[in-house]
Amino acid sequence: MSYCIATYRIHDDHADFHKKAQSIAVGMTVGSWTELPQAKRDAMKKHLGEVYAVEVHESPDGSAGTRYADIRIAYPDINFSRDIPALLVTVFGKISMDGRIKLTHLDLSSDFLSSFPGPKFGIDGIRELLGVNDRPLLMSIFKSVIGLSAAELREQFMRQAQGGVDLVKDDEILFENDLTPITTRVRLCIESANIVEQETGRKLLYAANLTGRTFQLRDQALRAIDAGANALLFNVLSYGYDVLQELSADPEITVPIMAHPALAGAMYPSPHYGIAAPVLLGQLMRLAGADLVLFPSPYGSVTMPREENLSIRDELHTTALGVKRSMPVPSAGIHPGLVPKIIRDFGRDVVVNAGGGIHGHPLGTEAGGQAFVQAIDAAMHGVPLSEYAEAHPELKAALELWGGE
Amino acid sequence: MSYCIATYRIHDDHADFHKKAQSIAVGMTVGSWTELPQAKRDAMKKHLGEVYAVEVHESPDGSAGTRYADIRIAYPDINFSRDIPALLVTVFGKISMDGRIKLTHLDLSSDFLSSFPGPKFGIDGIRELLGVNDRPLLMSIFKSVIGLSAAELREQFMRQAQGGVDLVKDDEILFENDLTPITTRVRLCIESANIVEQETGRKLLYAANLTGRTFQLRDQALRAIDAGANALLFNVLSYGYDVLQELSADPEITVPIMAHPALAGAMYPSPHYGIAAPVLLGQLMRLAGADLVLFPSPYGSVTMPREENLSIRDELHTTALGVKRSMPVPSAGIHPGLVPKIIRDFGRDVVVNAGGGIHGHPLGTEAGGQAFVQAIDAAMHGVPLSEYAEAHPELKAALELWGGE
Numbered sequence: 001m002s003y004c005i006a007t008y009r010i011h012d013d014h015a016d017f018h019k020k021a022q023s024i025a026v027g028m029t030v031g032s033w034t035e036l037p038q039a040k041r042d043a044m045k046k047h048l049g050e051v052y053a054v055e056v057h058e059s060p061d062g063s064a065g066t067r068y069a070d071i072r073i074a075y076p077d078i079n080f081s082r083d084i085p086a087l088l089v090t091v092f093g094k095i096s097m098d099g100r101i102k103l104t105h106l107d108l109s110s111d112f113l114s115s116f117p118g119p120k121f122g123i124d125g126i127r128e129l130l131g132v133n134d135r136p137l138l139m140s141i142f143k144s145v146i147g148l149s150a151a152e153l154r155e156q157f158m159r160q161a162q163g164g165v166d167l168v169k170d171d172e173i174l175f176e177n178d179l180t181p182i183t184t185r186v187r188l189c190i191e192s193a194n195i196v197e198q199e200t201g202r203k204l205l206y207a208a209n210l211t212g213r214t215f216q217l218r219d220q221a222l223r224a225i226d227a228g229a230n231a232l233l234f235n236v237l238s239y240g241y242d243v244l245q246e247l248s249a250d251p252e253i254t255v256p257i258m259a260h261p262a263l264a265g266a267m268y269p270s271p272h273y274g275i276a277a278p279v280l281l282g283q284l285m286r287l288a289g290a291d292l293v294l295f296p297s298p299y300g301s302v303t304m305p306r307e308e309n310l311s312i313r314d315e316l317h318t319t320a321l322g323v324k325r326s327m328p329v330p331s332a333g334i335h336p337g338l339v340p341k342i343i344r345d346f347g348r349d350v351v352v353n354a355g356g357g358i359h360g361h362p363l364g365t366e367a368g369g370q371a372f373v374q375a376i377d378a379a380m381h382g383v384p385l386s387e388y389a390e391a392h393p394e395l396k397a398a399l400e401l402w403g404g405e
Numbered sequence: 406m407s408y409c410i411a412t413y414r415i416h417d418d419h420a421d422f423h424k425k426a427q428s429i430a431v432g433m434t435v436g437s438w439t440e441l442p443q444a445k446r447d448a449m450k451k452h453l454g455e456v457y458a459v460e461v462h463e464s465p466d467g468s469a470g471t472r473y474a475d476i477r478i479a480y481p482d483i484n485f486s487r488d489i490p491a492l493l494v495t496v497f498g499k500i501s502m503d504g505r506i507k508l509t510h511l512d513l514s515s516d517f518l519s520s521f522p523g524p525k526f527g528i529d530g531i532r533e534l535l536g537v538n539d540r541p542l543l544m545s546i547f548k549s550v551i552g553l554s555a556a557e558l559r560e561q562f563m564r565q566a567q568g569g570v571d572l573v574k575d576d577e578i579l580f581e582n583d584l585t586p587i588t589t590r591v592r593l594c595i596e597s598a599n600i601v602e603q604e605t606g607r608k609l610l611y612a613a614n615l616t617g618r619t620f621q622l623r624d625q626a627l628r629a630i631d632a633g634a635n636a637l638l639f640n641v642l643s644y645g646y647d648v649l650q651e652l653s654a655d656p657e658i659t660v661p662i663m664a665h666p667a668l669a670g671a672m673y674p675s676p677h678y679g680i681a682a683p684v685l686l687g688q689l690m691r692l693a694g695a696d697l698v699l700f701p702s703p704y705g706s707v708t709m710p711r712e713e714n715l716s717i718r719d720e721l722h723t724t725a726l727g728v729k730r731s732m733p734v735p736s737a738g739i740h741p742g743l744v745p746k747i748i749r750d751f752g753r754d755v756v757v758n759a760g761g762g763i764h765g766h767p768l769g770t771e772a773g774g775q776a777f778v779q780a781i782d783a784a785m786h787g788v789p790l791s792e793y794a795e796a797h798p799e800l801k802a803a804l805e806l807w808g809g810e
Contacts, residue, residue: 031576081616083617086643173498214647262501269678275671
């Protein structure tokens with residue numbers, strides 16, 4: 001028999017956690033068990049959830065709110081269809097509303113996983129598109145784009161591209177609008193990217209924000225690709241994982257998809273409720289086919305604890321999942337001084353992603369990009385940033401403003 | 406100018422909440438403001454978010470974790486498209502990940518609302534389908550259906566139907582499976598419903614669980630309707646509100662849609678994070694077109710505070726939204742003794758929904774339904790249940806087991 005195993009952390013000062021585990025295993029699968037006649041039990045056995053483990057953490061000092069258990073329940077694959085909505089409703093549908101319970105981990109069976117094609121490009125595919133194999137990638141984010149004219153948008157793209165970034169992403173709050181609809185944005189940005197490529201030989205991906213009504217997203221994506229789009233940004237959690245999977249698995253959507261974590265904070269930060277970040281922004285994003293995944297970095301103002309970040313990285317990088325690896329994009333609060341730390345935490349298969357850390361550079365956006373290029377160069381050659389900065393005024397100015405190693 | 410106003414509750418022991426409000430208003434719209442030259446400000450003014458109100462609640466005793474503010478930010482409609490994903494990303498995308506912040510309320514502009522057709526049937530339409538205008542409706546839930554054969558499912562449906570319920574709903578964890586695929590379930594249940602209608606004159610809606618891959622849901626719904634389905638159940642939060650809207654607004658999907666709250670517990674229960682239940686399970690479900698909305702009742706084991714329940718009711722019932730009203734379905738832990746309380750809390754425009762309270766009746770499922778019919782009858786005539794039970798053995802047995810007024 002084949003199972004998917006869900007791990008929950010349940011906070012309760014008094015509960016009999018073993019009994020609770022039994023009630024989840026039965027209640028979320030066959031509904032009732034002890035009342036069933038033997039013949040019926042034999043027939044239903046293959047549908048019954050099983051308590052896989054119960055690890056009780058007694059309150060160290062008996063203070064309220066500190067006693068919890070990690071409970072693992074195995075759900076027979078035969079009970080649900082091979083899609084993320086069915087998986088989530090099975091393991092966390094009703095039970096999400098039953099007290100202080102958080103879904104912290106999912107071990108998915110190879111049978112279940114076999115239905116998921118995963119990312120179309122993944123880390124290696126993106127590197128191939130860009131022709132960059134030996135270092136972290138560098139991305140910059142459009143800034144203050146609402147209300148920008150097409151010409152202003154183009155100019156901002158150009159300044160970012162000339163700074164030496166590998167990717168530029170739309171702001172996730174830029175929706176279809178009269179000034180810069182997606183096909184206009186794509187044409188202008190890709191045109192500018194081509195100019196930079198001709199000048200420098202560097203390739204550039206521009207992730208255009210795919211928005212609108214669900215059943216029109218595919219057509220919208222095809223229109224953007226037809227206009228030249230070479231990447232797409234998608235607010236996955238506002239649509240659902242399965243919509244991402246529909247798009248990523250579509251043979252006509254021939255560009256990488258970048259998953260934005262908008263709304264994720266409604267689900268992962270509470271210790272008592274929700275879905276842990278490594279599941280929400282790691283495993284499920286990758287399974288649904290995200291080639292790149294943004295999530296709050298542990299470095300800046302919008303923070304997430306470092307160990308959670310590294311667990312997201314592990315979910316995106318692990319070879320255990322049987323699909324291509326996704327590129328982690330720890331975001332927010334990133335400046336050039338953090339580059340060595342990012343590489344220590346994530347290795348070279350990471351996107352260094354900056355908004356304010358590029359646009360806010362004292363010498364301007366282009367210099368902001370250059371400072372990051374220099375920081376990555378230094379870090380990859382094991383040269384301390386402060387030393388490298390001696391001969392690189394852009395990096396020097398960045399370190400003076402934001403600090404760093 | 407037209408705005409949608411979002412209210413947040415932010416917990417912070419030390420923050421300058423007025424400054425925080427300003428930073429949300431600017432950061433979630435135009436990105437920067439004070440640095441802009443005057444000419445640019447004039448052009449951008451119409452895109453700028455505005456602080457509408459800041460209500461600081463100082464900690465009464467200075468103890469950590471008790472200081473908070475309710476902050477209201479007005480977002481110009483011009484910034485986002487007329488769909489729920491754009492709305493949610495605009496008002497709670499990035500900011501959801503920035504500290505202890507919960508989205509507690511949305512005031513949507515009439516301009517924004519005008520793009521939403523809302524429920525196709527609503528309370529009045531469902532009453533018309535059933536021919537029941539003067540009392541709460543009664544629904545029962547299939548129990549332990551995973552692994553049931555078609556014959557067993559049919560038999561269970563029949564017992565529920567004969568008890569006098571108005572609606573029967575699928576278990577939300579029943580996905581496409583070899584034993585009882587949706588078209589088989591629909592045919593058997595509707596056939597049984599027709600038999601009961603011929604015998605008793607009572608109509609019955611059967612909400613079949615619509616599952617599978619997103620881009621196939623419409624076809625799946627049409628197949629079910631073609632097989633005779635007269636209602637659909639949908640796990641909205643595992644797919645996204647916009648998918649519900651796509652289905653509910655489709656002219657060929659000619660049956661009421663019932664929204665299940667599976668996964669909602671990942672978002673509403675924390676006082677510090679997430680989206681409040683009246684927004685999550687009230688306003689947005691109705692806006693997306695749910696004709697009936699299930700949510701945890703304040704009476705049973707899966708509970709929600711009573712005032713939150715009544716706020717959901719208000720969001721589903723209010724005439725302010727300009728679309729048809731949705732039927733509230735407070736669920737879990739419902740037994741016949743609770744009927745007078747449910748009617749006091751919700752009025753008669755409510756679905757009394759029971760699983761264990763029907764199937765667990767000492768005299769069987771059919772008697773379980775009858776006990777509820779009797780309780781509703783008594784309550785609508787202002788007769789105390791205990792008095793009515795004298796001449797009604799099914800109600801009497803239910804009150805003896807579960808208690809009640």
